[in-house]
Amino acid sequence: MRVSYDWLKTMIDIPEDPKTLSDEYIRTGTEVEAIDTVGESFDHVVTAKVLTKTPHPDSDHMYVCSVDVGDKNLDADGNPAPLQIVCGAQNFEAGDHIVTAMIGAVLPGDVKIKKSKLRGVVSMGMNCSARELGLGGDHSGIMILPEDTPCGMPFAEYVGSSDTVLDCEITPNRPDCLSMIGMARETGAIFDRDFHVELPAIKAETGRATDDELSVEIADEGLCDRYVARIVRNVKVGPSPDWMVKRLNALGVRPHNNIVDITNYVMMLTGQPLHAFDLDTFAARDGHRRVVVRAAQQDEKFTTLDGEERVLDAGMGLITDGERPVALAGVMGGMDSEIEDDTVDVMVESACFNAGRTSHTSRDLSLISDASIRFERQVDETGCVDVANVTCALIEEIAGGEVAPGYVDVFPAPKTIDSIKLRLARVHAICGADIEPDFIERSLTRLGCTVERDGEDFMVSPPSFRPDLPREIDLIEEILRLWGMGRVTATIPAAKNHIGGLTREQKLTRKVGEILRACGLNETTTFGFAAPGDLEKIGMPTEGRGCPVVLMNPLVAEQTEMRRSLLPGLLQSVAYNEAHGTPNVHLYEVGSLFHGRENASLPKETKSVAGVLSGQWSERSWNMKYRKLRFFFGKGIVEELLAQLRIEKVRFRPVEGESYAFLQPGRAAEVLSGGTVLGWVGEIHPEARETMGIDEVVVAFELDLDKLIKGARNQENYREFSQYPAVEHDLAIVVDNTVTCEDLERRITSAGGKLLEGVRLFDVYRDPIRIGAGKKSMAFALTYRSDDHTLTSEEVEKAHQKIVTKVCKGVNGEVRG
Known part of the structure; x- marks a missing residue:
């Protein structure tokens, strides 16, 4: 919101130095991005005199002029020289004094003046109208x-x-500050001063009554909370007065004509968006016209004021004449209903459209307007009639219009505002300061609240234009904001029976990050929001993940749910990096997941840790060639993480079926601790990578952090090192291809007893002739050792034979000779 200093001065007494006002805005929560000066930015714009004016050789309406700009233009010898400018205006002659924008000037609306050719004749600048200079x-x-x-x-x-213009950043919870009156009220509360605004009133009402000629119907009440319409006849469309154009230019609004400018001016003054329709665009049937607010049909087409045909989704709001759409509700008018130079009768719309529906419409169509910005932050529905009257009064005064008697007001469900009890003791406790009751009463009153004393406490009725004040705590926040948080004396927070330090969960969560960073991964943070269907997009089933938690007011249309897995966000990061020339991506994230539950007020929230690996560990160097990252790199990281957390009975189980359709078959596994599934690790399926726009192979894992923390042990049980030598035996077993290494290792460990110290796979051999079709030989190095004596050959042989017998019988294998 741009705040005109000159305009604000007409409403309230403010400091002479804009910097002082800026500092106070910032102190009370309104960020000021810049302080601009309008009118002193006319660089390369000078006064000039027309020396000659001759007809353009190739145009019947343009002229070639020589213009004297004094010493501002020089020839090759450094002497003053006139400019040659091609001009299409008809209202000047040689000898007239004018305003000229030379090459390099930037006029309001970001119009840059450059050397150009107009029908073959060089033009070195532009002769300016009042509108082009932003002065009329x-x-x-x-x-x-x-x-x-x-x-x-x-x-x-x-x-x-x-x-001077203050460019203020208004937070979404303060729709009242998207207007000059709102900023005047805010300024009055900050400086404890009164503000006043003189609003014009309708002088006379003549002709046929509005409700006799016009009816309004809200076909879908979810689209519009209130709709007010008034008619003004016999208007004279033309330029706006200079004072209005100057104010609109200061606020960044480009002037059009007096009718459109009046609606924009009143919107900037009051914060209520308005729209002026050419009344004749509403079809008259038996002398009566209809306004119908309805939802668009799926794929219905509509051409907006900017000339672009837009394809609408079902549910988007439309203003129609009963049959033909004339405007996109709350966003922009239509091409066929705009105010033209020959417009005679005008219908003024002052409405309050639903915030959520307007937001979705404007963002889905990528069509953000001053009106939609205000509607999606919630417009004060109680002011629709008063604002319509102010607009009609200005049209009557400036455009000579005749205001029709009365208005049409459709208000399906007026809202009531409940009083809030504000406890003085609660104010002092929350603020940490003894703020005076008189200050509390004055501040809330200046903000527009109705305040009544109730002993030491207050009964407060927030104004309808402050939807952000529904609770006592919101009022306390306003009081402290105006009183000044910098005035609160710093104290140490009180604590009982509590000492500082991290909890076990916090320590282990940090340890997880330390381990993954030591493994070469980089920490990242993705959005906690997700797009609808992001799991289905990559083939990840939603079963067991609860129902989606849908946001009531999403920031963007692509993030309307809370995430149920970290994987989609990490894959988006891989795709982004790959698209920007970074193929080697090694990321991990620790974050929350949200699982909705039927008939539950809150979703179930869990913690998860996930990682993605693509490309290779590093770029090739002169003495090192790195391999592409594959499944076993991810499995190794997971193994290291679980080993460092000292989680027991870890094993990996091959996965298959629809539950893991997003992973490459044969290159994925579930991670278990005993019978508890901790998560999964594997290569992302090529089809899932294709939907995300990823070319490189991606290895990923996702583990339940809550289960990791529960199963982690703080320390190992001490075991004294054996002083006796170890004995190693090799064992090669021929088994079916379906038998896994994990299965064999588990059986060998179980059969080996206390003497078996270690098992290590060192060879896998396949040969259909020597081994047999569908068979493989897996060779293990077995280490035997005793803690209290040197093993004899008989002891080792007995233990080894026991392993061979049990394992071969369990997997239907045989020892390879």
């Missing part, structure tokens, strides 16, 4: 200055008027 609405001809105007004077110096 007249663009029928260039601005003519008095005869005694000097040539070459900077126009900013000549015009002698400027306005």
